[in-house]
Amino acid sequence: MPFILTSIVGFLAYLVLTFPSGSTLGYWSKPEIGFGIAAGVIAAAIGGRLFCYYKNYRMLNPVRWVLFLIYAFGPFFIAMAKANIDVAMRVFTGKINPAIVKISPNLKTDLGITMLANSITLTPGTLTVDIDEDTNELYIHWIYAKELPAKIEDICGTFPEWVRRIAE
Template identity: 45%
Template sequence: MIRYILTFICAFCTYLVLTAGSGDIWLWSAFEIVTGLIIAFVVSLASAKWFCRGADYRMANPLRWALLGLYICIPFFLELIRANIDVAIRIITGNINPGIVKVNPGLTTGFGQLLFANSITLTPGTLTLEADEKTGDFYIHMLSVPREMVKQKTADAADLFSFFKIHEWVRRIAE
C-alpha cells in the first residue's frame, strides 16, 4: 500500500511542476489538478512495483532530498567543473593514460550505488563500466590512472576526488 502512495505523490508532483502557471488556483487551473490526480492514480497503479522495489523506504524522508539538492548544487557542481577542465586539457594535448581499476566505496543500498555510479561518471575523469550489487565493487575506466593506483588491487575511493569526499556525501544521503 505505502509504495502506491509514494508513487502517486511523486507522479502528481511531477505533473504539477510540468503544468505550473496554467491557472489561478495559486498556480494551477482546476482542470489541470483533476487531470493530474487521475493520471497520477493510473501511473501509480501501473508502475509502483518498479518504482519502489524492496521494502526500503528511507528515501521517502524529505530531509534526504534536501541534502541531495545541496549535494548537487555545491560539491557535485564544483567537481564537475574541475573534471571538465581536466578532460578539456587532455583533449587538447592528447596526454592520456587510460585503464580500468576496481574500487569499493562500501555502499550497500541500491539508490546509493546508483548515485555513486552517476556521480563518478560525470565527475573526476572516470566512467563506471560495471557495478556488482552484492559486493559493492565498481569497475571504473579512468582517463589517466595515477602511477600508484596501477599496483593496487582495489583502489581507495578517496583517491578519486580532489575537493570533496563524494562517497561520504553519498553515504550520508542514501544510507
C-alpha cells in the same frame, strides 16, 4: 502505501509539467488539477509496486533531500567543473594514461551504489564500466591514472561519504 506514495509523486510531477496554467487555484487551473490526480492514480495503479520495490521509505525523510541538493550544487558541481577543465586540457595535449581500476566504496543499498556510479560517470575523467553485484565493487575507467593501485580519494573525492549520508 506504495499506491498512495506513487500517486502523490505522479501528481506533483504533473503539476511541475503544467506549471502556470491558470489562476483559480494558485498557479494551476481546476481541469489541470483534476487531470493531474487522474494521471497520478493511473500511474500508481500501473507502476506502484515497481516504484517502491524494496518497501523501504527512508527517502521520505526531508533531511536526505536537503543533503542531496547541497551535495548536487556544492561538492559535486565543483568536482565536475574541475574535472571538465582537466579533460578539456587533455583534449589539446593528448596526455592520457588510461586504466581500468577497481574500487570498493562499501555501500550496501542499490540506490546508493547507483547514485555513486552516476556521480563518478558524470565527472569526466572517470567512467563506470562494470559493477560486481555481489560485493558492490565498481570497475572504473580512469583517463589519467595518477598512481596504482588506485586510491578511492583520487577517483571520486568525498562522494562515498556524501552518498552514504544521503541514501543509506
